[in-house]
Amino acid sequence: MDADVIVVGGGIVGAACAHALAGRGVDVLVLDAGRAGATGAGMGHLVVMDDNEAELALSAHSVARWRALAPRLGPQCEYTACGTLWIAADNDELAEAERKRARLAAHGIEAQLLDAAELARAEPALRGGLAGALRVPGDAIVYAPQAARWLLSQAGVRVERAEVCDVDEGRVRLADGSRRRAARVLLANGLDAATLCPELRLRAKKGQLVITDRYPGLVRHQLVELGYVASAHRSEGSSVAFNVQPRPTGQLLIGSSREFDAPGREVDMDILQRMLRRALDYLPGLGDLVALRSWTGQRACSPDGLPLLGPHPQRRALWLALGHEGLGVTTATGSADLIAALMAGAPAPFDPTPYAPARLLEAA
Numbered sequence: 001m002d003a004d005v006i007v008v009g010g011g012i013v014g015a016a017c018a019h020a021l022a023g024r025g026v027d028v029l030v031l032d033a034g035r036a037g038a039t040g041a042g043m044g045h046l047v048v049m050d051d052n053e054a055e056l057a058l059s060a061h062s063v064a065r066w067r068a069l070a071p072r073l074g075p076q077c078e079y080t081a082c083g084t085l086w087i088a089a090d091n092d093e094l095a096e097a098e099r100k101r102a103r104l105a106a107h108g109i110e111a112q113l114l115d116a117a118e119l120a121r122a123e124p125a126l127r128g129g130l131a132g133a134l135r136v137p138g139d140a141i142v143y144a145p146q147a148a149r150w151l152l153s154q155a156g157v158r159v160e161r162a163e164v165c166d167v168d169e170g171r172v173r174l175a176d177g178s179r180r181r182a183a184r185v186l187l188a189n190g191l192d193a194a195t196l197c198p199e200l201r202l203r204a205k206k207g208q209l210v211i212t213d214r215y216p217g218l219v220r221h222q223l224v225e226l227g228y229v230a231s232a233h234r235s236e237g238s239s240v241a242f243n244v245q246p247r248p249t250g251q252l253l254i255g256s257s258r259e260f261d262a263p264g265r266e267v268d269m270d271i272l273q274r275m276l277r278r279a280l281d282y283l284p285g286l287g288d289l290v291a292l293r294s295w296t297g298q299r300a301c302s303p304d305g306l307p308l309l310g311p312h313p314q315r316r317a318l319w320l321a322l323g324h325e326g327l328g329v330t331t332a333t334g335s336a337d338l339i340a341a342l343m344a345g346a347p348a349p350f351d352p353t354p355y356a357p358a359r360l361l362e363a364a
Contacts, residue, residue, distance in 0.1 A: 003029035005343070006172055006182040008164050008196075009189030011039035012329050013321050015148035016336035017188055022155030024340055029180065030152065031172065033163040037190050038328055039144045041297025043209065043245055043253055045222055046140040046330050047084050050103045054306055054354035059327060060107055061350055062334030063138060069333070070140070077150055078143040078248045085114070085123060085221040086134040087242070087282060093226045097134040100226075104136065111136045125218055125285050134226075141222060141245055144329045164189075167196050170317040184343065188321040190300040190328075197315075199361060200308065202323055205299040206262040208272050209255050213290040216250035225282065238262075240275040242282045252289070254279050256326070258299075267294050301325040302360065309338050309355035319343070320357050 007018045010032030018028045046066045050056040070079045088094040094113075101111045114122060114133045122135070152159055166173040167187070172180045187193045194202045225242040238259040245253040257275045259268065272294060280286050302308055302323030312318040321335050337349045353359075 001182055002180045003027045003158070003182045004184070005029075006031060006180055006185045008167070008172070008185065008187050009037075009192070010148065010152065010159060011037050011188070011190065012144045012148045012151075012332045013190075013324060013335055014186075014188035015151040016332035017186060017321050017339050018157045019151040019155045020336035020340035021343065022157050024344055026340075026343070028155075028157045029182065030157055030159045031162045031164055031174070031180065032159060033189070033192065034161050035192070036145065037192070038297050038299050039148055041207070041209070041295060042144060042299075042326070042329055043243070043255055044142050044144040044147075044329050045084075045245060046142060047222070047224075048104065048109055048136060048139060049327060049330070050100060055327075056103070056107060057350045058307075058331050058334045058355070060109060061337065062331045063140070065333035065337065066140060066142065067138065072154075073142070073147065074150055076143070076146040078146070079140060080142075080246075080248050081137075081140045082246060083135060083137040083221050084139040085119070085223050086136070087119075087126070087223060087225050088131040088133055089225065090131050094131040096226055097132065101134055109136070110138060123220060123223065125283055126223070127282060127284050130282075135221070139222060141247070142329065147329075164196065167315075167318060169315070182317075184317050184319055186319040186321055186339065190322065191298055193300070193320070193322050197312070197318075199314075200320070200322065201303050201360070203301045203303075204261060204263070205301045205325060206257075206259040206268075206296055207255065207299060207326070208257045208267055208275060208294060208296050209253060210272070210276065210291050210294045211247075212252045212254070212286075213292055214250035215252065215289060218285070219244055219246040219252055219283070222246070223282065238271055240271065240278050242278050244279060244283060244286075251292075252286075254286070258326075265296050267296055299325045299328070304360065307331065307335060307355055308357040308360070309335050310342055310352060310357050313358040313361050
């Protein structure tokens with residue numbers, strides 16, 4: 001055996017899983033193709049999402065785990081406890097903000113409603129006429145590529161640069177023809193896993209981002225419109241939503257967009273313009289800022305929008321940590337805790353049933 005567990009993929013989810021397993025004394029080998037993938041392209045937000053109970057349980061546990069890790073994270077990880085403001089454009093959205101506050105409160109998550117005047121004081125750059133917002137102070141941001149490197153460096157995990165071409169019952173074949181063996185193999189390599197396991201039915205959701213020059217203090221919180229959830233969970237077509245994130249450098253990271261089955265890494269100017277127009281509707285001053293670059297990334301989405309976390313029901317020794325869509329960075333730590341507990345036969349930190357791969361694969 002080359003390891004107790006081989007983790008395929010060294011992005012944020014694979015790194016977190018390797019870190020959690022090594023913390024339980026497991027000998028872990030990470031095989032990473034070095035493509036960066038979604039970890040290198042995303043926003044790095046750490047945000048509690050409550051579209052359904054399963055998403056809330058996983059994201060709440062994960063954000064709490066990130067918060068516990070924060071004092072140990074190196075400065076290169078750029079962890080910033082900026083909190084999130086969920087912006088209500090009108091009274092209907094303000095009522096939804098109150099419902100969201102109640103859902104979060106029921107799970108012990110602090111959140112406060114802000115009226116229009118309080119919102120204007122909290123974020124003066126926002127346009128006038130907004131109804132208010134919900135502030136979630138426990139949310140944060142992190143620079144995911146460096147966080148992944150930090151997680152791998154802390155636990156004595158071995159990392160090998162290699163592309164995996166085939167997986168079968170604990171045996172992994174690499175592009176150079178060599179093989180590695182382990183008692184278990186965990187796929188945590190996002191969309192690339194679809195090549196190794198076509199039955200997973202992962203779909204690509206393309207997203208586009210823009211980053212500005214440095215404007216320290218212009219925006220203080222991560223800003224998200226309350227319509228973001230509806231945009232994020234559309235199952236067809238393209239959508240945009242207002243999401244602006246202040247980076248520790250003083251730059252602003254502007255999102256978000258989603259587009260199904262759009263191959264390649266090229267920026268779609270139509271989608272980009274729609275996204276920026278949406279952002280300008282909330283932050284009119286963005287039009288005066290200098291944008292340094294734009295780029296795209298591909299998120300791996302499962303058929304029902306929840307990640308696949310646990311053993312493959314039909315392939316012996318194969319485990320999955322895949323399909324996180326836009327919440328891979330947020331939920332990497334919770335996914336890792338769940339995988340590590342299940343592999344150890346220990347009590348799960350939360351109900352694993354909604355994420356079990358069998359829910360989709362046995363019905364396929």
